[in-house]
Amino acid sequence: MKKLFNSIVLACAVALSTSALASPNDGNFLAQRHMKKGIQCAQCHSNNDVNKPVRKAECLTCHQSYEAMAKRTSGVEPNPHYNHYGDRDCSTCHKGHQRSEVSCNTCHKFSLKTP
Ligand code: HEC
Ligand code: HEC
Ligand code: HEC
Numbered sequence: 001m002k003k004l005f006n007s008i009v010l011a012c013a014v015a016l017s018t019s020a021l022a023s024p025n026d027g028n029f030l031a032q033r034h035m036k037k038g039i040q041c042a043q044c045h046s047n048n049d050v051n052k053p054v055r056k057a058e059c060l061t062c063h064q065s066y067e068a069m070a071k072r073t074s075g076v077e078p079n080p081h082y083n084h085y086g087d088r089d090c091s092t093c094h095k096g097h098q099r100s101e102v103s104c105n106t107c108h109k110f111s112l113k114t115p
């Protein structure tokens with residue numbers, strides 16, 4: 001009986017810990033969409049350190065350069081990847097695990113939508 005109780009406690013602990021750990025996988029945010037393509041946490045979080053900010057160098061190992069991104073969105077007005085605001089970290093707009101932002105709109109009112 002004690003054994004059964006212990007295994008129930010253990011099962012609850014496992015269920016709790018996996019639900020807490022699952023949060024970076026939740027929703028359909030940028031990280032989740034990447035992970036569906038087989039990309040691992042460590043490919044965005046260098047050394048698998050999720051407490052450090054994700055710098056543009058990590059994104060650019062796959063996405064080449066700001067120039068390449070500016071070319072992809074050259075039809076968008078204003079071009080979010082080529083403007084006076086400069087080459088910021090991608091995560092100022094593209095959030096990993098929550099809704100993305102348009103950082104320009106702290107000053108402007110553009111109807112851009114960041115994926
Ligand atoms: C497509 C790239 C990408 C992938 C893949 C990714 N993340 Fe993230 N993650 C980010 C970005 C961007 C941030 C925001 C960091 C910042 O503020 O600079 C972030 C932030 C976090 C944070 C800080 C809290 C938060 O929500 O902002 C945690 C924890 C985290 N990621 C865990 C994970 C884990 C665990 C995985 C794998 C299951 C993962 N991430 C996969 C891009 C990614
Ligand atoms: C390991 C490679 C890799 C890394 C690292 C990576 N990406 Fe991607 N990303 C891809 C691939 C592959 C696609 C799908 C093909 C495409 O659209 O280029 C993609 C697509 C995207 C898209 C468009 C599709 C969507 O779901 O929104 C955005 C936006 C994007 N990435 C932003 C980022 C940002 C920002 C970072 C850094 C936080 C990042 N990526 C890091 C490989 C990567
Ligand atoms: C100022 C905010 C901002 C920053 C900074 C930014 N992006 Fe974007 N990004 C956007 C917006 C807005 C779009 C959607 C444009 C559109 O309407 O198609 C976009 C679209 C994309 C796409 C999809 C392009 C397509 O073909 O549809 C990719 C990939 C991407 N960004 C990658 C990056 C990477 C990598 C970085 C960093 C080097 C970065 N972005 C920095 C705002 C930003």
Ligand code: HEC
Nearest residue numbers: 078079080081082083084085086102103104105106107108
């Ligand atoms: C800290 C405030 C601030 C931020 C953030 C900012 N801008 Fe601006 N921007 C300005 C100011 C100030 C001007 C010049 C005054 C004007 O013409 O409205 C300007 C002018 C412009 C112009 C030319 C005038 C116009 O409205 O057509 C464009 C285009 C522009 N910004 C795009 C962007 C884009 C795209 C981003 C984000 C990637 C951005 N700005 C971020 C303050 C900002």
